[in-house]
Structure formats: structure tokens, C-alpha cells
Amino acid sequence: MLTAAQCGLVACPACGTITRLTVEQFQNPPKCQLCFARLHSRKPMSVQRSWAWLTAGVLAYLPANIFPIMITTVFGKSEPNTIIGGFFVLWEMKSYLIAIVVFLASVVVPVLKFLAVSYLLISIQRRFQHSRYDRTRLFRMTEFIGRWSMIDVFVVAILAALVQIGSIAQIDPGIGATAFGATVIFTMLSALALDPRLLWDDPSTATGVSADPTAVSGAVQVATADRSL
Amino acid sequence: MRQQSVDRDGASPQHRPVVESVLASLVACHECDLLHRKVEIELGAVARCVRCSASLYTKKKNSIDRALAVGVAAVITFVIANCFPFITISVSGNSQSMSIVSAVFALSREGLWLLALLSFGFILLFPLLRMAGLLYILLPLRLHKRLPGMEAVFRYTVFLSPWSMMEIYLFGAIVAMVKLASMANIELGYSFWAFALLNVLTVVSLQMIDNHSLWEFISDAKKQEQQREREQEARAQPTHAPGYSHGVVS
Known part of the structure; x- marks a missing residue:
């Protein structure tokens, strides 16, 4: 089992083209020959940047829950709706499936994402050696599901666009929607900043040895073909 | 051998194309950085990382x-x-x-x-x-x-x-x-x-x-274009281009 970094190689973060780097070039990498993206073996400042975005996301989640995400006006009577309030309204309407979807997207997913990214970051900082495969899967799930929280913002936007019926009913977006959108965007950036390769890096076999690729290729794993998509 | 490979441009002219073709035959997992040798796979198959099972490439x-x-x-x-x-x-x-x-x-x-x-x-x-x-x-x-x-x-x-x-x-x-x-x-x-x-x-x-x-x-398209450019340059050199005069006449 050899990683690209152990062989003195780096895969372009954009196009995947393999480039051979000297020890000095690992510190200050050149651009990719094919696509001109700045090369890096690991995302620079990955853990710090990921923590920073995550903190911003948690901070934005507080106003997202305190301030109304929309204001409903029926026959001149205004009523602010918070995130959790929207779930209760749907539940009382007996739309259980949609209520659960909204609850998952606006409460469960953001909170689980805070916890998951924190756990992954701590596991990198503490150099956990166990369950690397499971942590990689956790990372993939976090990355995939985070965007779906944006559904709440779009629901507010669509309702505000549709319900403009003169004096009968009107729905307006509230400042909480911006805060919630910020939470989703910040946590997405947090997951994008996190480099999953750090989950697999052993401190003992770090980068730097610029081996001869012709000699290396014999020791390299052959990819497994999988018929099932 | 080792000494040559440490310096990128120190590799001998015969050695360099070999190194390039070997590098082109490798793929690193984008999620765990494990190096793999690319192999031909069946149509519709997915090549996966042996360590973290991320998808590396497919063939369609x-x-x-x-x-x-x-x-x-x-x-x-x-x-x-x-x-x-x-x-x-x-x-x-x-x-x-x-x-x-x-x-x-x-x-x-x-x-x-x-x-x-x-x-x-x-x-x-x-x-x-x-x-x-x-x-x-x-x-x-x-x-x-x-x-x-x-x-x-x-x-x-x-x-x-x-x-x-x-x-x-x-x-x-x-x-x-x-x-x-x-x-x-x-x-x-x-x-x-x-x-x-x-x-x-x-x-x-x-x-x-x-x-x-x-x-x-x-990448292939880029290499082909570079190849064409090299050929054109070679043709533009009047001394060592046998087909040059013919090209002007026609």
C-alpha cells in the first residue's frame, strides 16, 4: 500500500494528473501541466479552515432559529414563523412525511453535520488510527447531504413568491432565512475545506521520498473493477 | 538510478519518456491518496480504490x-x-x-x-x-x-x-x-x-x-495538438523538410 505522497507524487486536485515533485516542491508546489490548477498534496490549512467555517456555521445557526424565517399575514393578521414552528404547522396539518423531511433538513442534518465534521476534525488532530474506512464514509455522507438543508430557504422563497393574494394572504421572507442559508453555505464550505486524505495519513510515513516511478509501479495496487454501479 | 529520479530534469533522455508513460498509467485515489495502476475494465464497470472504495474511473x-x-x-x-x-x-x-x-x-x-x-x-x-x-x-x-x-x-x-x-x-x-x-x-x-x-x-x-x-x-486532445504543432514547426524549417517545396506548389 503506497500513497502518491509517499512516492513523491501528487495528483492534481482538479484533473487528477500525476506529477512528480521534489522535496522542496512539496512545500511550494507548481501548477498542473495539463489544467494549470495550483497543485497540492493535501489541501493547505485544511483543518484550520474547516474549523473556521464550521464555527461560522454554528454561530449563524443561532439567529436562524431565533428569528422568523417567514412572516405569514392572513386577513391583516401577521404571524412570524420560525424553523421549528414550520415543522409543527406541517405536523398539525397531518402531512407527516413532509413534516419529517422538513425536520430532517432544517434541524437533524445541520446538527448532525456540526457533530460529524467536529468528530472528523478531532480524529485528524488526535491522529486516530482506527475505523478509517467508516470515517471516510461519514465524510462522504456529510458532503453529500449538507446541501439538502437549503430546501428550507427555497420553500420560504417559493411561498413568498406564490402567496401574494391581495388582502387575503401574504407570505414574506424573514431575516432568519438569510441566517439559515448562511449556516448551510458555511457548513458546505467546511466540508469542502476538509481533506479526507488526512484521515488516512500516518505520521510515520509522511511525504517527501521522491522514488523512481518505474520502480514504484510494481508495488502499486491494481484498481478493483466493480460491475455494480 | 535513484540519483537521476530525484532531480526532475536530471533524468536521462531515454529514461524520461518511460517515466512519463508510467506516471500516465497511475491514478491516485482522490479521497485517500492511494496509488493505483490503471487497468482496462469492462464496459459499464467502475474502478474502485482498494482501500476506501471511492470510485476512480468508469468505462462507458x-x-x-x-x-x-x-x-x-x-x-x-x-x-x-x-x-x-x-x-x-x-x-x-x-x-x-x-x-x-x-x-x-x-x-x-x-x-x-x-x-x-x-x-x-x-x-x-x-x-x-x-x-x-x-x-x-x-x-x-x-x-x-x-x-x-x-x-x-x-x-x-x-x-x-x-x-x-x-x-x-x-x-x-x-x-x-x-x-x-x-x-x-x-x-x-x-x-x-x-x-x-x-x-x-x-x-x-x-x-x-x-x-x-x-x-x-x-489530455489526449492536448497532446495531439502539441504533436501537430511540433510537426508544423518541423515542416516550416526549410533545410530539413523534404515535403516542403511540394507543399508550396500544391
């Missing part, structure tokens, strides 16, 4: 043709989806309809400019740029031509993909309609169906070709 039949066909269909559907009403509701004789972009205006109405701007990107601008970017790559590849900046365009196209949120917007519309179902009559416009189809096409287009294969096509 007529991938560029199919991706191009779906891509053109997606752009047409995108235009249709933005030309008609999306949803119409009516309450006791009063009706109100919206198009896809209305949601963006509704957010800006109450002064949520930043959120409106971002939503405009997520549901309209980024998806469109992504589709256009893909066509900008696929069309020249299909015609064996090269357009300027293909590599950069594809890089930004991949970069945009997590920020394209059309499918989330579609589900948002469904949730919004369920919320209104008990108090208003809801009518789905042509846009809604076009938009739903657009989402299906987007999923299908992702199945047609993977990024790794596309980068390989782009």
Missing part, C-alpha cells in the same frame, strides 16, 4: 456522444423551464402564479439581497454555467478540435457542481405545495414539468461520463 459506451446529446437536451429544457409559469395557486377567485426566477425576486423584496443573489446563483446561474461549460468541452472533443481555455473551463465546471441546487429547489417546490394544498387550488405549469425533466436529464448526464475519463480525453 460512446460516452462523449451520449453526454453531448443529454447536455444539448438539458440546455433546451432549461430554456423551456424558464419561459412558462412554474406554479399557479388560486384562492376564492384570486389567482397568483410564479416562474422559477420569482422566488429570487420574492427574497429581494424584503431586503434579503444577499440570499436572493445566492439563490439566483444556486438555481439558475450556476446550473446554466455548468451545462454551458460541459458543452464547451464535449463539442470540441466530439469534433476533434480544440477551443481556448478548455482545461480552465472544465476546472470551473467541476468546481461549480456542489453549488448547483436545482434538484433541491424542485423538492422545495413540492414541500411548498403540500403546505398550501389545504388552503388553495394548485396548478402545475409547463415550467414545472420541464424543470422536473431537467433534473432527470442532469442525473442521466452524470451517468454518461465521469470526470476522470473526460480529463483523459482532454
Whole structure:
């Protein structure tokens, strides 16, 4: 089992083209020959940047829950709706499936994402050696599901666009929607900043040895073909 | 041997093409950095990382043709989806309809400019740029031509993909309609169906070709062009070009 970094190689973060780097070039990498993206073996400042975005996301989640995400006006009577309030309204309407979807997207997913990214970051900082495969899967799930929280913002936007019926009913977006959108965007950036390769890096076999690729290729794993998509 | 390989340009002229071909035969897992030797796989198969099982590359039949066909269909559907009403509701004789972009205006109405701007990107601008970017790559590849900046365009196209949120917007519309179902009559416009189809096409287009294969096509096209340029330069040299005088006469 050899990683690209152990062989003195780096895969372009954009196009995947393999480039051979000297020890000095690992510190200050050149651009990719094919696509001109700045090369890096690991995302620079990955853990710090990921923590920073995550903190911003948690901070934005507080106003997202305190301030109304929309204001409903029926026959001149205004009523602010918070995130959790929207779930209760749907539940009382007996739309259980949609209520659960909204609850998952606006409460469960953001909170689980805070916890998951924190756990992954701590596991990198503490150099956990166990369950690397499971942590990689956790990372993939976090990355995939985070965007779906944006559904709440779009629901507010669509309702505000549709319900403009003169004096009968009107729905307006509230400042909480911006805060919630910020939470989703910040946590997405947090997951994008996190480099999953750090989950697999052993401190003992770090980068730097610029081996001869012709000699290396014999020791390299052959990819497994999988018929099932 | 070791001494040569440490210095990139110190490798002997005979050694360098060998090194280059070996590097081209390797692929590093984008999630755990494990090095793999690329092997031929069956049509329809996926090559996976042996350590973390991330997908490395796939092999598809007529991938560029199919991706191009779906891509053109997606752009047409995108235009249709933005030309008609999306949803119409009516309450006791009063009706109100919206198009896809209305949601963006509704957010800006109450002064949520930043959120409106971002939503405009997520549901309209980024998806469109992504589709256009893909066509900008696929069309020249299909015609064996090269357009300027293909590599950069594809890089930004991949970069945009997590920020394209059309499918989330579609589900948002469904949730919004369920919320209104008990108090208003809801009518789905042509846009809604076009938009739903657009989402299906987007999923299908992702199945047609993977990024790794596309980068390989782009890399091959670039190498071919460099080869042609070298040949042209060689032909332009009057002393060592046997076919040169013939070329001028004809």
C-alpha cells in the first residue's frame, strides 16, 4: 500500500494528473501541466479552515432559529414563523412525511453535520488510527447531504413568491432565512475545506521520498473493477 | 538510478519518456491518496480504490456522444423551464402564479439581497454555467478540435457542481405545495414539468461520463495538438523538410 505522497507524487486536485515533485516542491508546489490548477498534496490549512467555517456555521445557526424565517399575514393578521414552528404547522396539518423531511433538513442534518465534521476534525488532530474506512464514509455522507438543508430557504422563497393574494394572504421572507442559508453555505464550505486524505495519513510515513516511478509501479495496487454501479 | 529520479530534469533522455508513460498509467485515489495502476475494465464497470472504495474511473459506451446529446437536451429544457409559469395557486377567485426566477425576486423584496443573489446563483446561474461549460468541452472533443481555455473551463465546471441546487429547489417546490394544498387550488405549469425533466436529464448526464475519463480525453486532445504543432514547426524549417517545396506548389 503506497500513497502518491509517499512516492513523491501528487495528483492534481482538479484533473487528477500525476506529477512528480521534489522535496522542496512539496512545500511550494507548481501548477498542473495539463489544467494549470495550483497543485497540492493535501489541501493547505485544511483543518484550520474547516474549523473556521464550521464555527461560522454554528454561530449563524443561532439567529436562524431565533428569528422568523417567514412572516405569514392572513386577513391583516401577521404571524412570524420560525424553523421549528414550520415543522409543527406541517405536523398539525397531518402531512407527516413532509413534516419529517422538513425536520430532517432544517434541524437533524445541520446538527448532525456540526457533530460529524467536529468528530472528523478531532480524529485528524488526535491522529486516530482506527475505523478509517467508516470515517471516510461519514465524510462522504456529510458532503453529500449538507446541501439538502437549503430546501428550507427555497420553500420560504417559493411561498413568498406564490402567496401574494391581495388582502387575503401574504407570505414574506424573514431575516432568519438569510441566517439559515448562511449556516448551510458555511457548513458546505467546511466540508469542502476538509481533506479526507488526512484521515488516512500516518505520521510515520509522511511525504517527501521522491522514488523512481518505474520502480514504484510494481508495488502499486491494481484498481478493483466493480460491475455494480 | 535513484540519483537521476530525484532531480526532475536530471533524468536521462531515454529514461524520461518511460517515466512519463508510467506516471500516465497511475491514478491516485482522490479521497485517500492511494496509488493505483490503471487497468482496462469492462464496459459499464467502475474502478474502485482498494482501500476506501471511492470510485476512480468508469468505462462507458460512446460516452462523449451520449453526454453531448443529454447536455444539448438539458440546455433546451432549461430554456423551456424558464419561459412558462412554474406554479399557479388560486384562492376564492384570486389567482397568483410564479416562474422559477420569482422566488429570487420574492427574497429581494424584503431586503434579503444577499440570499436572493445566492439563490439566483444556486438555481439558475450556476446550473446554466455548468451545462454551458460541459458543452464547451464535449463539442470540441466530439469534433476533434480544440477551443481556448478548455482545461480552465472544465476546472470551473467541476468546481461549480456542489453549488448547483436545482434538484433541491424542485423538492422545495413540492414541500411548498403540500403546505398550501389545504388552503388553495394548485396548478402545475409547463415550467414545472420541464424543470422536473431537467433534473432527470442532469442525473442521466452524470451517468454518461465521469470526470476522470473526460480529463483523459482532454489530455489526449492536448497532446495531439502539441504533436501537430511540433510537426508544423518541423515542416516550416526549410533545410530539413523534404515535403516542403511540394507543399508550396500544391
